[in-house]
Each structure stands twice: as C-alpha cells, then as structure tokens.
Amino acid sequence: MNWSLFFGELVSGLTLGSIYALIALGYTMVYGILKLLNFAHGDVYMVGAFIGFFVLQWLGGPLTTAVTGWLAIAIMFVVAMLGCGALGVGIEIFAYRPLRNAPRIAPLISALGVSIFLQNSALLLWGPQFRSYDTFDLIGVKSYHIGRNFFISNIQIFTIAASFGLMAVLTWLVARTRTGKAMRATSFDREAAEMMGIRVDRVISFTFFVGSALAAAGGVMFGIVFGQIFSLMGFTAGLKGFTAAVVGGIGSIPGAMLGGFLIGLTEAFATGYLPGGSTYANLYVFALLIAMFLVRPSGLLGSPVIQKV
Amino acid sequence: MALLELRDVSRAFGGLQVVNGLDLEVGEGEVVSVIGPNGAGKTTVFNLITGIFRPDSGEIVFDGNTVSGLAPHTITTRGIARTFQTLRLFLNMTVLENVMVATYGHTRASLVESMLQLPRSRREDKEVRKLAQEKLAFFGQRLMGYRWDQPAYSLSYANRRRLEIARAMATGARLLLLDEPAAGMNPVETHEMTELIGKLRDEGGYTILVIEHDMHVVEGISDRVVALDYGVKIAEGSFDEVATSPRVVEAYLGLRTAQTK
C-alpha cells in the first residue's frame, strides 16, 4: 500500500474540497432562499479569482509586493470578496428580482444568460490564456510532515483552515444573529416572512452578497493553491460546487461543506487510483452524483421538502 | 361494504401528529360532510386518500382494494377524484381542455399514435370531447357553448369552482372529494352549490365526501356528518346530533361555551 500516494491524494482532496465547499455554500444558500439554481455562481468564483489576480498585480506583482506577503494576500481576499459580493447583489437585482413571480423556468434561463455573459466577457477582456498567481515565493511555501508518508504544505493548511473558518463564521451568522434568523425565515416561507416585517429584498441581497463573497474567497484560494487561473475555470468548478451542494443536501450549510469535501476527495482519489484517472476524474464525480440521486435524493444532510396542498 | 374505508389511519409531519388513528366509512351513494376547526386535519385526510401523502400507519380501502401507498394518478383512475381548497385549475388551458385532460387515465392512445393520427387516437379524441361536454352540461348553460374555448383564467370564481368539479367528474370517479366547494361564494351561489351536490348524488350517482365550513351547506346536503379536531374523530352522526355534541361545540367555540350550552 503506497501510503504516501494515499496521504498525498487525501490532502489534495481536502484542499480541493475546501474550495468546492465554499462554492457550494453560495449555491445552497441561494437555492434555500429562492429555490433558484444560480448558474452564474461559478462565474462569480472566476471573477473573484481574477480580481485577486489584478490586486496582486497592482500591489507589484507575484514576486514582490509593496506590502508584506501575507498582508498582500489579505488585501486580495478582502477586495475580491467585496467586489464579488457587490457583483452577486447586482446580478440578483437585475437578472433575478424582476422574475420572482415569473414561471419557474424564467430565472433559470436568466441565470444561464448571466453565466454565459460573464464567462465570455472575461474571455473578451482577459483572453483565454492562463494567468499566473505564482504566489509561492511571496508566501514562502513550507512543507510539513508527519512520519515518512504524510506531507502537507502551509498553503494547504491555510486553505483548509480558512475554509473551515469562513464556514464557521457563516454557521454562526445563520444560527445566532437576527439576520440569520431572517434568512432562515425567508427560506422557509417568503410571503409569511414579509408579513412578519422582514425586509425580504434585503435579506435576499444579503444572502447573495455572502454567497458570492465566499465564492470569491474560493477563487482566490484556488489561485494561491494551484498557481494559475483562466477565464473558463468557473464553469466546471461551479458545476462541481453545485454537485457538492446537492450531494450534501441542498439548503443545508453543513451539508454543503460535507458535499464539498466528498467531491474533492472523489476527484483526488479517482485521479490517483481509478483507471483513466486524471482524464476521467470528472466522470467519476458525475457517477457519484447519479449514485446519490438514486440512493438519497435529498442529499446526505438534507431534509425532504413537504409541499402544502 | 362501504365504498371507502379508512382504518386507523395516522400521519405526522415533523413532530406534529396531524391525523391520529382515524376510522372513517363512506357508503355508496352517501354524502358525508367532514367538519372541524382549521388545522383539524381535514384536508390532510383528503391528501391521504388521494395518495399525495402516505399514511404512517393504517390502511385506506376503496371498493374492497387497498389504495394507501399507490401513486395518486393510479388512485384517481380507480375512482376517487377531488377538488382543491385553493382551486388548482389549468388556467392557461381552455375550459373544455381542462375537463378533457382528466380522462387521461382511461384513454390509451400513445404518443406515436397521436403523432401519426392513427384511428384509435382520433376516435378517443372524439369520445373524450363528447364526454367533457356532457360533464360540463351538468352545470347548466354556464359552461357551455362559447365558454368551451375560453381559457380557464377568464372564468368567474364561481364558474371556476364548477369547472373543477366537472374536471373531477371527467376522471370517471365514483367518489368525489370536495374541499370547501362553497368557499368564497355569495348566498345565491352557495345555495346553488348545495343543490348541485344533491344533484351529483341523485342524478350522477356519485358518492361524495365534503369538507365544508358553512353549516347551512352541511345541513342541506349531508346524510352523515363527521367532526374532526386535532386529527381525531370527535363526533359522528346526523347533522343535528353532531352540531349539538358538546365536544364539537367545545372544539369550535371553546370549553366555556360548551359548558354553558
């Protein structure tokens, strides 16, 4: 048994999974509150990664920066999260809000349109080529090891820890604050919430803000971990993020986290172990999705929705 | 043997026990009213009978066969049809189409047959159209003639309720479940609805289970009345027996009123 391969894939999977989890959170929150599949979410993730990239450049580029390494990273995160938060709110206001009472399919088509628009705008403005984050020198990659076979780098630790941290903040937000309560109420019954005095529009905007900010964080993290970003990265990542949300149970925040890790681990172990691994890794994730639908459609931690007749 | 039997049926949602060990029988040709305060579980009983929810325990038997656990479209094809408390018509389809579409379970023409306009498809379409017109004729001139090709959303409220009943009739049902058929109607329309339900039983030969709040209607139509509260049957009998039963008065108006009556 090749333990170093095993642990290597494990850590890879968890790192990748953290990023997927961040994307999944945005999907699950929006679906919970609006019953909408926000296809544009993956592209918000991509925009976040690019904002981070441009901030990095503005601060002087990947090798040296005007401020210390970790501060630069922090600034990248903050700007990307705020920028994408605003983007998410804007998308909601212009593409989804007018369609709140339209037939179910209308906001979905609109979401598709926004996704295509964002993707190709990025292509047009920034080109299809890969852009290098290359923050490795900036941060100073260090690799830690336990025993002879378990290696983990500081970047990977950072990613997993940061994801957990953000998810913890989100969970606290939803469970303990008034806004969180308003969010839960709105996702349960929007009309009733409105009648109870909750400013539903604001709650929804806030949800989009938070979800998009998390996706942006994921995007910047992707750039840091993998070193490169490109205009079309949002599409598959968004797909997997949504799969993660569904697998974990859509509408459930811990479910999104769990789903994210599951998808990440599946991809990593498929690459390492299964036939046709790296080429067909996405196929295996797809197979996982199908399996989940057959066995437990409401997801691992989700609850079936009851429709009042 | 009763046409419909509910044997010890229970159903809970989350922690809330909505229907609790309910026994109910409806004999062929009877009109039975179900009354009770809001939240008593009346519509849930309808949902259980029509298969939208499965009972957690107990059995629902129709015409000697168990139907609890079957898919809703199967149950309806077997002979139980319903209307909805909040009206669920196919608003963008015409009046006639609303009724025609309910015959789906009894027709056989496949997609390919329809595409190629094979004889069975054409024949069934003609028959279904005629059947729909007959069912609509039951309601007098209101839903006839030029109305057939009007979209359902252009109908007045009372006509929409009638259309929903016509649609339920077209399913070939023997048992009709009417969920608050007179809700939102003025006294004239309510009176008409009362007469209509009588007509359904006498001329149409239907067995009818009605949820209703308007006691005049209940009095006017019922062979038997069943009162529910918190998912449990609290009284059963003729209208007078149930209306004066202390438990029923308590359920509607509170304990003090029951004690003073």
Place this chain on the structure above:
Amino acid sequence: MVGPNLEGGVPPGPGVVDQPRVGVDEWVANVDERREAQKGLTGLVRRAWEGVPPAGRLVILLGPFAIFPFFANEGNLYRYGLITVVYALLALGLNVVVGFAGLLDLGYVAFFGFGAYLYGIMASGHSGHHLQAEIAIPIAVVAAALVGLLLGLTSWRLLGDYLAIVTLFFLQAFVIFVNNANGGPSDFSYPFVGRVDLTGGANGLDQIDPLNFFGYHITTTKGYYFYTLISLALLMTMLYFVNKSRTGRAWRALREDPLAAEVMTMPVNRLKLLAFMFGAGTAGFTGTIFGAVQSGAFPGDYDVGLLITIYAIVILGGLGSIGGVVIGALVVNGAPELLRSSSNARFLFYGVLLLALLVAMRPWYRPVVVLLGTIAFGAVVRVVVAAAWPRGTAGHVQGGGAFGRALDHWVLIPTHVDRIAGWAYFVLILAALVLTLVRGWWRTIALIPTLYLASFVWENKLVEQVSGATRLILLGALLVVIMNVRPAGIFGTSRVEIV
C-alpha cells in the same frame, strides 16, 4: 324566466337559465382577444396568423425555405440554409422538453452528439462499418431515447431542478468522453476488448459515410437540405397533432400544475420522462444528419456554446410554439453569420440599437433627441480629446466602408486601448444597469453618454471577437433581457401563472 331580472334589486334564484349577460359576459368572453388587441399592429398580425388554417401556416413558414436553394450559392445554402434547418430541428425537440413539459434539459446537445457519433460508429471509414441509413438512423434514434430514459430515471424522484444539473453534468461527461475515447493510453481499457478507438479523440471521428437509403446516397448540400427540411416539416406536423391530442394536453397540464395533473389521472413523472426521451430521440436523429453532412463528428461541435444557441432559439421563438422555433432559428443563426464580417456586424449593431431606441421610446421626438444628442456629444468629446490627448484618437476603425470611415471621425479610437477598453466595458455595464433604474427625462439624458460609450466599447473591443466571445456575450444578455421583458418568448402567448 330567462335572464336575470335585476329591476327589483333581488338577484334571481337558482334554476334561472344562465344566458350570457350582455356587457358582463361579453367582457369575459373577449378578455382573450382584448389582451391581444391591445398591442395594435402585433395584435393584428397575430389574429391574421391565427385565422390561417394550420396547413397554410406550415406552407407560409417553410415556403421560403423551399425556394431558398434556387437563389443561393453552395456556401450560403450551407451556412444560412442547412444549418438553420438543423438548428430548427434541434430546437423543436428541445421545445418539447422545455416548452411542453417544462423540464430544464441542459445536456440536450449531448444527445445530438451522441446521434452523430453513434451513426459514425455504424457507418464510417474510421470504424470500418458501413450500415445503411434506414438501419442506422432508427438505431441511433432509439439508442438516444434510451440514454435519455436512463438519465431521466436517475433523477426520477425529483425530475425538475435536479434534472438540470444531471443533464449539464452529462454534457460535460460526454464531451470529456468523446475527447478521450480514442483507445490511447489515457483512455479506459475495456474488459474483453481492451483499448478501443471509439470516437477518434480530439481529432474527431472522420470519414463518416453519407446517408445511404437503400442504395441511394445523399451527397450534395442541396440533397441534405431538402432531406432535413422535409424532416422538419414532418416533425412540425406531428407535433401539431400531438399538441391537440391526449399526450399534448397532459403535457400542458403538467406544465401548468404538476400536482393537480397527478391527481387528475396523469402519471406526471412518466410524462416528463416521455417528453425527455422524445427530445433525446429528436436530437439523436438530427445528429445522424449532421454527422453525415460534415462527414465527421468533432467534439468541439457539441458543447455548451451550441446548447445556449438552441436555448436562445427556443426562448426567442416562444416556449411551446412550434412555428416560433423556425423564426427563432432564422434569427439566431442568421444574425451571427451576418456578424462574421466587421462591417456587417457594425451595421447590425448600430441598427439594433437604433431599432431598440425607436421601439422603446414612445413620443417620436425622444429618439431623435437622443440620436442628435449622442452625435453632438461624440463630436465634442472627440474634439476635446484630440486636443488634449492625441493618442486617444489616432487609431482607426476596424473594417471599412463609408459608414466605418464616418465613424472614424466620431468615435474615440485610442492606440493602446486594452486597459481602457476593459474599464470602459465595465462602466458601460454599470451605465446600462443604471439606465434600467432611472426614468423619464433622466433616462433620455443618461442615454446619450451611454450610447457613445457603447459605440466606443464596440469599436475598440467587441468588434475583435465578433464570431466568438462577442456573439455569446450578446446571446447571454439577450436571454436575460428576454426573460425580463417577455418570459414567454417572443412568439409565445403570455401565460397566467398560479403564484
């Protein structure tokens, strides 16, 4: 007594025969017509259209297609004719899934590719088999429908939103698979047969045979064109019949209110699956045509770009509208083809802007004000910039023509434009969004710099990628706008929705 007698103030008792009450019931009966009549010219056209018998409508829609080959050369016949008809066929199938049954199928073009590849496996020089079309086509159609069945069954319990994600993923999986299933080292090794070159990998499955019906080979573009056109006509006819039949009614009911449909004897999930399979089969059929026409099946053809295009056709044409799909295909396919040359694209861009202005702004003087204002504004800006910052106007408009040259003197074309163009694009989007928020004269005034900015962005950026990213950007924006303005699609009828 016939008819209500309201003189005494007492409403008539029941038992009175209900005659149409003059005034009240006429209004109700006419509500449908009044909805349409409100739109003036459009209403007139629509009513005229509905007066024509169905067969006549088919002839009107497809007649121009039938005579097109006699006016077009080979290249145009292929680009504008054949591709349009192929897209129309595809869109018709998708319309059944999305428009009739209300399912969001985001993997639809995978069935299209599946049909092409399967046909290629059955009849190509690449694979070595040469089945005749009358055998190969039914196999491809049934196989595609079966794959649709399997896919639909997986999300059986929640056909709807989940189907969207499963199908999207399916498309991705399909693309990855056909890109890699060439028997090479990165491919699977199958039990018993080892490595097999199924799809030719990234190079595609080449040397696909022309369609061979009982020995008769279709080899010319014209031949395929008419074959596809006849198939389209047949499918449209059959769908027309279906719409008026048992299954068609059931699909419409299920789109209206799935729960009510279920309780009215309709097996909703089975019907959804049926629609889904029908769409898959149609796509598979169209795939066999496309594979034969191109003499090959290439992975890049069956991807998300095509999916969006077909969706745009269906949405534009109107969900559920059979005839609308044809017009949608014309518009959506014709426009990008026209966009291929910069000067054509330019005409189209400014033309659409102008049209939108004229249509959207009611009193006639408003669009005129905006137009003149924009020209004046542009001229002033240009003069100022030329004086203060010469590099800002030193560049030249791409493409030529008199219009282009005139624009050259009006629009700002800086020489090193990339950074600015990016920010300009961003500002343009913001400006467009702001425009939707303001009203009245503010909007008229705000339009002027916005239009100038739009022209700037077009000439400096969008025009570069006209057949690639720009086309999709516009398509994406189009989808969002249509959904906001007219969710039923341009030719669909506005529907009343149960909220």
